[in-house]
Amino acid sequence: MKVLVLGGDGFCGWPTSLHLSAKGHDVKIVDNFARRNADVELEVSSLTPISPMGSRLAAWNVLTGREIGFERFDVAENYHRLLTLIKEWQPDAVVHFAEQRAAPYSMKSSWHKRYTVSNNLNATNNLLAALVEAECDAHVVHLGTMGVYGYGTAGVKIPEGYLRIQVPTDDGTVVESEILYPPNPGSIYHLTKTQDQLFFAYYNKNDGVRVTDLHQGIVWGTQTTETRLDERLINRFDYDGDYGTVLNRFLMQAAVKYPLTVHGSGGQTRAFIHIQDTVRCIELAIENPPAAGERVQVFNQMTETHRLIDLAQIVSRLTGAEIDHIENPRNEADSNDLFVENRQLIELGLEPILLEDTLMEEVTEIAGKYADRVDLSKIEARSLWRKKS
């Protein structure tokens, strides 16, 4: 299959591109290096020494004999280049990672709010408009987030995208209906993903665009089978307060003997998935597109849930690190339950990698090995959801 990967240089995009290439797909990456440029802006670097795109692709070709194509441009700004690429190459699937993906980054300032909104929404709309204009029936596989759901309704397991409801009518009877799960985003970043859902529903209804929206949990881990082949293929590992996700931050903090920073009580429960499972899920999504005329297909792309304090305790047990409770910069509940339906990807063949089984590998392979590259001053989370009063 010809697969276009928008945002194929990023933390999920790069290992996905390699995985799909390894599985025999013909892969072409589009990326504007927005993620590398954010490192420049934030004065941080991946803990792992990631290679430039040219070296990455050359190494992959030498190691496997396979070629991955690459075009550098901004999907949100350069509509005509995207349109031409789609018209000429006629991909079978487009994996859409071309969005600013960090909640804290989206809350840093008005500029960051505005960049996240304009980039994410225009990128999604450009892709959909281009597919319609090019009359290309490619299946869109979009990386959404569990965050579109908020933290669910008490007593109701979060379904995969759609909620069955009952609406009392004026004559006293009740109408059954199934709706897109009512959105409850926790940041500007999450907001854009709820707005993306409306784009997908509309273009699906009006133009028949086939879409799978993957509501992904927090990704942990760094390497996949393919990125492990050679250091030039290594995946990025972010530990800073903006792009570092919670578990990777704990691991790195442990490696450098910094206390694990838990926001508030740590009672916040979140959904997680290993990066190796992410790339497998995307492969499964590509192989199982919705039929023509079918509504947007939504999978919950997560494998387990944990309270943040429990995660900190696991890491503490493995490494001896201390735990430090700090004031929560986010505007969120101090604790919550989270029950999530994730049957569809499991039924398609996903075999989850469990955190307790492989976390120690991360500690030694990544956090320990590259600990000398850390900049301790970048650990603190500085983005505030609201001004302090």
Place this chain on the structure above:
Amino acid sequence: MKVLVLGGDGFCGWPTSLHLSAKGHDVKIVDNFARRNADVELEVSSLTPISPMGSRLAAWNVLTGREIGFERFDVAENYHRLLTLIKEWQPDAVVHFAEQRAAPYSMKSSWHKRYTVSNNLNATNNLLAALVEAECDAHVVHLGTMGVYGYGTAGVKIPEGYLRIQVPTDDGTVVESEILYPPNPGSIYHLTKTQDQLFFAYYNKNDGVRVTDLHQGIVWGTQTTETRLDERLINRFDYDGDYGTVLNRFLMQAAVKYPLTVHGSGGQTRAFIHIQDTVRCIELAIENPPAAGERVQVFNQMTETHRLIDLAQIVSRLTGAEIDHIENPRNEADSNDLFVENRQLIELGLEPILLEDTLMEEVTEIAGKYADRVDLSKIEARSLWRKKS
């Protein structure tokens, strides 16, 4: 009250600005003349001879002694100018009309889809981000559309913004909840208004921004008490296939002895409001802001519903015009019911102007009087919702 009117040169924005000024508010308009520029692009003109902004404001000042301020810039593109204006002027209310407002225009081509999305979403986000950054507690009054609801659920009167639902839980009980009415937009334009709702809900929740969202029906009529004072104040009247709304198009068609073009059977039922009631509703909204900490307030800003074929028959009866059924370029149901709750604005004091009572004035005052300015070639609706196969 100091009221900033974004998009204050347009069909609703101009009479609103005059009305608020007449009522004693201190009004400042921001507009980038996007609507006048669309006339240039589409090679059409308002049937009524609208004056340039300078003449409009000078005439208003001479006639009433009141001053309306004006700044020309693009709210979606010039964030810093908007921020500075809000910081320095500290408005009490901001009326937000600064969006591309025609469904057919939004469907003309990929460019029009992309312009509508980028303009409307960035304008709304810029306004909200600027209020937060400026620490300005102005009440945002936004012009939404009845189109966010789609055409409702059988047997359920469309509520004002929020729907009470019941969700069956895993243990067999039922949880009651109230959600934003599930969106079902019928065009890219309507889509952006459903995405706007998510902006408002988020900034309201996270930052306490006070918002009233007015879900307006199709506006008919041209003049208000203030625009009637002098021909230099006249409001625009659009009859073309993109910006002309259905009733105004019928009136103009009748005036020039062109058959009334009904799309499909005409069984489509829509909600309507007279422009004089629009400006009154906005005044009522400004005078009745939500309290601090209250969720987004939603009013259905419409006064009556009609089937399009019934409207055509009323106009035909008044004028003798013939009715012509043509193929529907839109992707919509051929007929629908529509029951809409609109109690809140009525309770605040709105006294609806009814269509049957004053339609004849429009026929003589506007359509008849300016019929010699018509360009017959612009009557046909050319935007297709989907390519013909």
